[in-house]
Amino acid sequence: MSNRYFIIDSSDPNLDTILGYSVEDLTSVRRREDDTKYVIKLRNGDTNNYPELALYVEYNINQILLTMNDADWQFDLNILIGS
Amino acid sequence: MSDLVKKINLEQKFANLVYKDFQAKRFGLTPCCTPDVNEIKFTKWLCDYQDLKEHDDALEGTPDLDITYVDCDAIVPVPEPTPPDDIPVIPIPACQSLDFDGVDEQLYTSGIDTSGYINKGNDHTISVWFKPLYINGTTTFTTLYFFNFYDYGGGPVFPQGFMLFADPNNNKVYYSMWANDPAQYYMTSECTFTFTSGQWYNLTMTSDGIDGNNILFYINGTQIPTNVLSNTFSSANTINYGSINNFYRVGTQWFNSATPTRTAWSKFVYHSLRVWNKILTPAEITQEYNSGTLLSPAVEVANLKVQLEPYNSIWNNTLLRYSVPESISPAAFTSSNMEQIDLVNDCPQ
Numbered sequence: 323m324s325n326r327y328f329i330i331d332s333s334d335p336n337l338d339t340i341l342g343y344s345v346e347d348l349t350s351v352r353r354r355e356d357d358t359k360y361v362i363k364l365r366n367g368d369t370n371n372y373p374e375l376a377l378y379v380e381y382n383i384n385q386i387l388l389t390m391n392d393a394d395w396q397f398d399l400n401i402l403i404g405s
Numbered sequence: 406m407s408d409l410v411k412k413i414n415l416e417q418k419f420a421n422l423v424y425k426d427f428q429a430k431r432f433g434l435t436p437c438c439t440p441d442v443n444e445i446k447f448t449k450w451l452c453d454y455q456d457l458k459e460h461d462d463a464l465e466g467t468p469d470l471d472i473t474y475v476d477c478d479a480i481v482p483v484p485e486p487t488p489p490d491d492i493p494v495i496p497i498p499a500c501q502s503l504d505f506d507g508v509d510e511q512l513y514t515s516g517i518d519t520s521g522y523i524n525k526g527n528d529h530t531i532s533v534w535f536k537p538l539y540i541n542g543t544t545t546f547t548t549l550y551f552f553n554f555y556d557y558g559g560g561p562v563f564p565q566g567f568m569l570f571a572d573p574n575n576n577k578v579y580y581s582m583w584a585n586d587p588a589q590y591y592m593t594s595e596c597t598f599t600f601t602s603g604q605w606y607n608l609t610m611t612s613d614g615i616d617g618n619n620i621l622f623y624i625n626g627t628q629i630p631t632n633v634l635s636n637t638f639s640s641a642n643t644i645n646y647g648s649i650n651n652f653y654r655v656g657t658q659w660f661n662s663a664t665p666t667r668t669a670w671s672k673f674v675y676h677s678l679r680v681w682n683k684i685l686t687p688a689e690i691t692q693e694y695n696s697g698t699l700l701s702p703a704v705e706v707a708n709l710k711v712q713l714e715p716y717n718s719i720w721n722n723t724l725l726r727y728s729v730p731e732s733i734s735p736a737a738f739t740s741s742n743m744e745q746i747d748l749v750n751d752c753p754q
Contacts, residue, residue, distance in 0.1 A: 396548075
């Protein structure tokens, strides 16, 4: 079974509980550039319907990557190449 | 009737009697018609003993068979041959690779030190085997981070480090090095190449560590023309590998404590990484490419300084992470946010 992805608000009062469901912890979650959103990944095989995630849209891997395909989630490579 | 058939009949009779006895006891049936099982049991044991004895008595030596008796204690084991101390052993890798999801998966370590060769003024070569994966067959979003040490610096301090990466959105492959003291010094060159999703590639980059004009890219053994983007890497300063954000990474860019994961991530299958402290020749690079998945033995093995082996990754069921061996130092990279199913049966052939 594939992983399940959610984009949650970084200000969610249930953040700690939600992080407990994800693969690792806050230091490793994917963040939006303005730090207002986190990507939470539920490990392969986790089919639980957690109440704290009920209000958020669930994505599969292709959907979450396409959703993050904008400047809000992508790094400006010009910083790296010095141009 | 042969002895074998007799024995089978006896075994079957015994089994039937046991079954009938079981039924009698379980359902209260009277054992009127069932002989005493214990008596049959004794008879069977006796028959078995007689069969064995008759069989043993009938044994005869095999004619024309010479038997050599060996004193096992006198055998001296032959030791495994040992290579010279300065040549590392390169085992043949399994056909496995790690699958990065492009969301939040990476490898990282602080257990190696490339300051003696991936640094200003030092010759080096970096070679990777990988397979890009694009969503819906397009290059939509992904950047491919093959190997880097990137200390972001955190504002007033400029970035420093090195990075071999590709941006399929504009069909570019880049190699950059930075020194950050007293100002920012870049050396960045690029080449143009269009990767196809789902195909394996060998990317090799050679550099003298000082001049962007001398950065050469090879893809599948063929040199691709280089374009220099910045070439100010002429300060007396070198890269400080002992800085606070001192992690080498595969699959992403940096992991700064202030902005841990606010960066691009890679969606690819990653088989292996090799780094030498010299500039490989085109013939050696072709030889490496032609070795494909075998990767053995490495060219210029005495100058091989890093060999990352995702194909030998070991899953830790407690930490829920892979330990990815680096066999030259030796050190181990650690996976982040990966699952056990990310070690896939796939490799360059």
